[in-house]
Amino acid sequence: MQGTTAQFGSMVFSDSVMQERLPSAVYTALKNTMSRGERLEAGIADTVADVMKDWAIENGATHYTHWFQPMTGTTAEKHDSFLYVQNDGNVIMKFSGKALVQGESDASSFPSGGIRATFEARGYTIWDTTSFAFIKDGSLCIPTAFCAYTGESLDMKTPLLRSMEAVNLQALRILRLFGSEVNRVVTQVGAEQEYFLIDAEMFKRRPDLVYSGRTLFGAPPPKGQELDDHYFGSIKPRVSAFMKELDGELWKLGIYAHTKHNEVAPAQHELAPIYTTTNIATDQNQLTMEMMKIVARRHGLVCLLHEKPFAGINGSGKHNNWSISADNGVNLLKPGKTPHENAQFLLFLVAVIKAVDDYQDLLRVSAASAGNDHRLGGSEAPPAVVSVFLGDELTEILDAIEAGANYKGKKPINMEIGVTALPHFPKDTTDRNRTSPFAFTGNKFEFRMVGASFSISGANLVINMIVAESLRQFADELERASDFKGALAELIKKTYTQHKRIVFNGDNYSAEWVEEARSRGLSNLTTTIHALSKLLSDKKNVEVYERHKVLTRSEVESRYEIRMEGYAKTIHIEALTMLEIARGGILPSCVDYQNDLAKLLQRKQTLGRFDTSAEETLLRRIARLCGALVAKIDALEAALVNADALKHDVRGSALFYRDTVFAVMSELRGIADELETLTARKYWQLPSYGDLLYSVV
Numbered sequence: 001m002q003g004t005t006a007q008f009g010s011m012v013f014s015d016s017v018m019q020e021r022l023p024s025a026v027y028t029a030l031k032n033t034m035s036r037g038e039r040l041e042a043g044i045a046d047t048v049a050d051v052m053k054d055w056a057i058e059n060g061a062t063h064y065t066h067w068f069q070p071m072t073g074t075t076a077e078k079h080d081s082f083l084y085v086q087n088d089g090n091v092i093m094k095f096s097g098k099a100l101v102q103g104e105s106d107a108s109s110f111p112s113g114g115i116r117a118t119f120e121a122r123g124y125t126i127w128d129t130t131s132f133a134f135i136k137d138g139s140l141c142i143p144t145a146f147c148a149y150t151g152e153s154l155d156m157k158t159p160l161l162r163s164m165e166a167v168n169l170q171a172l173r174i175l176r177l178f179g180s181e182v183n184r185v186v187t188q189v190g191a192e193q194e195y196f197l198i199d200a201e202m203f204k205r206r207p208d209l210v211y212s213g214r215t216l217f218g219a220p221p222p223k224g225q226e227l228d229d230h231y232f233g234s235i236k237p238r239v240s241a242f243m244k245e246l247d248g249e250l251w252k253l254g255i256y257a258h259t260k261h262n263e264v265a266p267a268q269h270e271l272a273p274i275y276t277t278t279n280i281a282t283d284q285n286q287l288t289m290e291m292m293k294i295v296a297r298r299h300g301l302v303c304l305l306h307e308k309p310f311a312g313i314n315g316s317g318k319h320n321n322w323s324i325s326a327d328n329g330v331n332l333l334k335p336g337k338t339p340h341e342n343a344q345f346l347l348f349l350v351a352v353i354k355a356v357d358d359y360q361d362l363l364r365v366s367a368a369s370a371g372n373d374h375r376l377g378g379s380e381a382p383p384a385v386v387s388v389f390l391g392d393e394l395t396e397i398l399d400a401i402e403a404g405a406n407y408k409g410k411k412p413i414n415m416e417i418g419v420t421a422l423p424h425f426p427k428d429t430t431d432r433n434r435t436s437p438f439a440f441t442g443n444k445f446e447f448r449m450v451g452a453s454f455s456i457s458g459a460n461l462v463i464n465m466i467v468a469e470s471l472r473q474f475a476d477e478l479e480r481a482s483d484f485k486g487a488l489a490e491l492i493k494k495t496y497t498q499h500k501r502i503v504f505n506g507d508n509y510s511a512e513w514v515e516e517a518r519s520r521g522l523s524n525l526t527t528t529i530h531a532l533s534k535l536l537s538d539k540k541n542v543e544v545y546e547r548h549k550v551l552t553r554s555e556v557e558s559r560y561e562i563r564m565e566g567y568a569k570t571i572h573i574e575a576l577t578m579l580e581i582a583r584g585g586i587l588p589s590c591v592d593y594q595n596d597l598a599k600l601l602q603r604k605q606t607l608g609r610f611d612t613s614a615e616e617t618l619l620r621r622i623a624r625l626c627g628a629l630v631a632k633i634d635a636l637e638a639a640l641v642n643a644d645a646l647k648h649d650v651r652g653s654a655l656f657y658r659d660t661v662f663a664v665m666s667e668l669r670g671i672a673d674e675l676e677t678l679t680a681r682k683y684w685q686l687p688s689y690g691d692l693l694y695s696v697v
C-alpha cells in the first residue's frame, strides 16, 4: 500500500502532532500530566482544546465526542458539533478546555449495578490524557473515563488505569532495591483477535445471529474443521479485500495491525497488532472490533465476535500477550545477560506465578460470560482450570533453584541466584503449548481465556493488580532484609516452592489434568456463575481490589451484579429468539412440508398403484418431531415465566437460567436440528450451517 507510513496515525492527535502544534510550555505541561498524572491547569486545557479542534477540523471533523467504555463491554459516544452561536447570531467553531476535560452525561441508561441511585442519574466523563484523541467518522473522539456523580467508576477504563498505577508503584519499589533509577513501569499488551466473517445476506436471514450473535439452531454441515485445511490457508479474495481495507483504516487510527491469517474453523480469521501500553492497547482493541464490523459491512459481510457462533466448531477468543517493562525500555520478563539482571528476571517471573496461583479465581472471573462458557473447556480453548505454562527449560531451572542443585541443561550451571547467568532461552514463537491458559512465551505471558467480544480491560486490570500484590509482598519483605542478596535468593526459592502447583506444562485438554488439578487443590470454576460467586465469597478478592485502590467494595459488588444480570439477560434473549424462530419459522416450514407430503400421499393412495412408504415414513417422523417441538416450545415458555418470578434475586435468577432455561433450550434445539435434516431445503427458511460457513468465496 502506497503511503502507508504517511497514512499511519493520520487520524490521531498523537505525540508528534502535539509537539508540532502546541506551544512548547503547553506541550511540556501536558506531557507531565500524561506521564505523571499531574493536574492540568484550566488555561492549558483551553489551549490544547483549541489546537485539537483546529487539527480535527482540518481533518474533516465537525463534531466531538467523549468516547468511553461503559460496563456493556462496548464503547459509547454522544456527538456534539463544534458550532457555537455568537451574540450577533454568527456561528463559529469552538471547543473549550472545559468541554475537553469533563463532560456530563445521563448515566441512568448504562449498567451501574445499583451504584447509581435513581434520583441521581448524573454521570461524568473525564478526559484520559494517557490515551490519544482520534477522529472517527467525522468526530473528534476524546478517550474518557466514566464515573457516577459520587465518583464511583461506571466503566472499564478507570480500574484499568488504577491498576496501571498499582503495578507501577510496587514494581518501582522492587527496582529501587536492585539499584535501578527508572521513573515508571508500565505493562504492555498485544491482543490477538479472532473473528468470523459471513455473508450479510445469510446473516439477515438468521434472527438468532441478529439478536444473540450466535446460532441457536443448525444441524452440523457435512464438513467442519476436521481436515485442518483452513488454518493459515490462502485467503479468499473477498476476505482479503476486507482485510486490506481494515488494515488501512486501523493504520489511520494509529493501530499497529500487523498479522492476519485464517484460523482453524471455516470462515474464521485472526488479526494481531503490535503490542503497546496496556491502556492504549485496550482502546485500540475496542476500535479494532468496531472497525471490523464497519468494514465488513462495506464488503457485504458481517463480522461475528461472539465466543461461539457455531456449535461443533471452534469459537473465538483473544490471546492477551502481557509483559511489564520499565521506561528505559527494559522488558522485566526477559531473561537478562548478567546474573544481576537474571535475579531480577526470576523475581518478576515468580511474582507472576504467585499472582496466578493466589488469584486463579479472579483470572477465571475476568474471562467469564455466558458466551465464553461455550468455549472454555471445550477442547478448543483453555479449560476452566487456570494454570501456568513455563516450558521445560525454565521449569528445570526453577526446580534446580528449589533443590539447591545445579541446572543440568545443555550447559550445566550452578543455580545460585545472583551468581548465575541463565542460559539463553529461545523465544517460544511456535505456541508450543496451545492448551495452556497462561503461557510464558519467552518474554511475555499469554493469557488465552479471554473471549473474543470482551474488552481486554477486565483481564488486564486483574493481571496488573495481582502482580502488583505479589510485588508488594516481595517489596515489604526485601525492604526489611539486612542481606538483600541472601533474602532475594530465599524469596525466589520459597515463592516457587509455595506456588509451583500452578505450573503445568502438559496437555490442558486432557481429562487427567482435571483430576490432577483437583489433587493439587486448584480451582475448577466451570461456569460463569461458579466463577462470579467467588468474587464476593472469597474475602481476599475484594481485599486485593481495595488494597490497590483498583475498585472499592461497592464497585466490586456492582460489577458482580451487572455480570450476573448480564448472564441471565443473555440467556433470556436467546430463549426468546428460539421461541420466535421455532414458532415463526421452523414449525411453519415443517407444516408446509407435511402438507405437501400428505397431499401427495393421498393422491398416490387414490391412484392406488404407487409405493407410499417414503411419504409415510417421512410424514410419521416429522409429525412426531413436530409434536415434540411444540411440547418443548411450551416448556421453554413456562420456564421463562418461572424465571421472571426470580428476577429480584440476581444469583438465583442466573442459576435458574443456567440449570433450567438453558437445558430446555438445548432440548428444543436437538429436535429442531433433527427436523432440519428431514425437511426438504426449499421449505427450510433458515440458511444452513453450510450456507453460513461456506458462502463467502
Ligand code: ADP
Binding pocket: 188, 189, 190, 191, 192, 272, 273, 274, 275, 276, 321, 322, 323, 324, 331, 428, 429, 430, 431, 441, 443, 444
Ligand atoms: P505468537 O504468539 O503467534 O508466537 P508473537 O509472540 O510474535 O506471536 O506475538 C503475538 C502477539 O504478542 C503480538 O500482538 C505481539 O505484538 C505481542 N507481543 C510480542 N512481544 C510482546 C511483549 N513483550 N509484550 C506484550 N506483547 C507482546
Ligand code: MG
Binding pocket: 192, 319, 431, 446
Ligand atoms: Mg500467540
